[in-house]
Amino acid sequence: MKKNLNPARGMRDFLPSEQKTRDYVERKIIDVYTRHGFHLIETPVVENIENLLGSQGGENLKLIYQILKRGNKLNLDQPNLTTDDIVELGLRYDLTIPLSRFYCNNRHDLPSLFKSIQVGNVFRAERSQKGRYRSFKQCDIDIIGNASIDSEIELLTVSAKALLSLEVSRFEIKINDRRILRDVILYCGFEHNEVENICITLDKLDKIGLSGIEKELRGKNYPDLAISKILKAMTSINQKGLPSLYELGVAENIISEIQKLVDTVNELSNGDYQAHYDFTLVRGMGYYTGPIFEIVYKDLGYSIAGGGRYDKMIGDFIGEDIPAVGFSIGFERLVNQLIEEGFNLSNTASLVLIYDDADSFVEVFSKADALRSKGHSVSIMPRAKKLNKQLSQLKAMGYNKFCVMSDLDDTIKSID
């Protein structure tokens, strides 16, 4: 079989310089989350296929990598073979389904109110395009066992702090609620079974504007009256904000809850960032049941974190609903943006100790250890035929200092 040098389609190799940044960012986020009393857990990247296919992941269900059955369980000779006959496992497409299964499986060993951190790769066989990867990392925090809006406040505030710790500051928080979307859409005269499709259209406001939304809804032959009502509602919500929802069929307690969420997040932000209500925030997953939210780069318009409340998912596993809410930082976008802005860790000092065949390897090792004990990261390297070429390669790897074993004066030189 011919071998292929490339990573699998849509997946990536990370070279040392990028991986160093990725590792730094990941540890920084975990550190902030840990200091706020969240606990690191780990779940497998592989899940039983029925848990994935039976989840409300919207479009993501079509993007699942499916793993073949093994041994006697795999029978390719049956008539009318379908993938269901030959598949038993799949790669997870998010961290929320595995977390819910984890919680249910281990709930007797976990506290009633559980705050988790999960950092790991998820897999979606997306159509390849710039900035879309088929394996990508998510950093999630979740609070399970608390129905209060306090949990949303905490997740948003702690995630914002994690970004601030990385000196990311030009972001804002958008907040909406699935119940508000549903109530307003029904109030305007659409049917229950149309709510999801209307949401998908509303989500496009940024891209196609109000007139584009009108065109799309008319194209789908919804009643004229409902269309004009929803357009009027959107204008009104855009101008008057949350209070306008009182006249659009939304329950008072929901409005005041979201008002409290927005206000408290802003109060805790110290002015470092702003949260506001956004009726056109929808989010793709089918499993959200209440508040939903995103952190968006102000200038760029794209989201770097998103989440929401999913009070019914645990009930899907154990038949008993347990409130849960989560927030996920899209690690890839965050790191790409940091690198684009010139984020650079290469000024951390690393040193190369160059030796040649005449040197005692034991002495080389001892000298390297002595330099390490002074705080340097030290790599030992045999001298290449062309020292200058070797030094320029090492410089490209982030080394800025070197010394040569046979030099008597022990000086550490800069790599220019």
Add this chain to the structure above:
Amino acid sequence: MKKNLNPARGMRDFLPSEQKTRDYVERKIIDVYTRHGFHLIETPVVENIENLLGSQGGENLKLIYQILKRGNKLNLDQPNLTTDDIVELGLRYDLTIPLSRFYCNNRHDLPSLFKSIQVGNVFRAERSQKGRYRSFKQCDIDIIGNASIDSEIELLTVSAKALLSLEVSRFEIKINDRRILRDVILYCGFEHNEVENICITLDKLDKIGLSGIEKELRGKNYPDLAISKILKAMTSINQKGLPSLYELGVAENIISEIQKLVDTVNELSNGDYQAHYDFTLVRGMGYYTGPIFEIVYKDLGYSIAGGGRYDKMIGDFIGEDIPAVGFSIGFERLVNQLIEEGFNLSNTASLVLIYDDADSFVEVFSKADALRSKGHSVSIMPRAKKLNKQLSQLKAMGYNKFCVMSDLDDTIKSID
């Protein structure tokens, strides 16, 4: 579809207390490796199936998780369907094949002598048994581009230092060489194509003893003379060590190279551990070409790290051999052993701030931040109906201190 609460067969959920230890151990190993001039890289867990099936992974090739083709590429209606027709990707079974592909794919951006760190999960659909997992973590260091035995010395010494940094000390290093195994087996009169099978039998000395080996070889109908010669050779090597190999058909330069490896590792060990030559060390992978080695727990007899030289693998990808050698710490065994020995991180102070509905959430947050600024990890928790039950749950999670928002005196109490 009925949902399943368990992780996929042979895979595991990691709860906070265990994950905390795992994370600590992983970071400690990475820290030692980084300070010694190795560079963290990352490769995807998914590889193109031809790279996995076309590799010399021995028995592991039968244990590969295979991922189904997608969309139009997947045709289940063909006659005489085989897995090759429907599979395009697989989960990696080690980190060495992905590293070789990575190196080939990125060699123009890497230095001629490259020292890498890879930490990640690998997947093998092993028969389930205690201590065998189907997804497990490996921590690898590799040196690519150096044919000298210096690289073996460095890998062994640095890996031993990583273990010492975790206060693991009751280990020893076993060293052998694939070329020695081959030369001795041929010298005793076996055929070229029998070498691999003889190795598999020799590997069992610990379990079945010399008489067991004799029985197994006779059962396979090898020539009597060859069998008596190999048994005599084993006794001789066991008594006289490396020098006995001069009389067993092994080239002088190989013997002196391995002698230098053993001696130098011992010289650099500071007496903290011992390395010795072991003719019955075989290791399973087919891709090793020279020295092979393991770190073994003395009392327990099982290996916690293993590796060797694989000078031909990169040539398999690009048609040009580049020397390479690697060493892999079996993370799961190491962590399990540490936990069994009572390794415990729960004495790191974490504090719970308990509040109730009457408290202002903004004030709760501010007080928690004030406590964090004094160095505590602080989790905020609403008061449960039964405070004592809540405190005992929190204690089980590793919390040892708490304070209550409404207490006027601000005292931090111990959780007993």
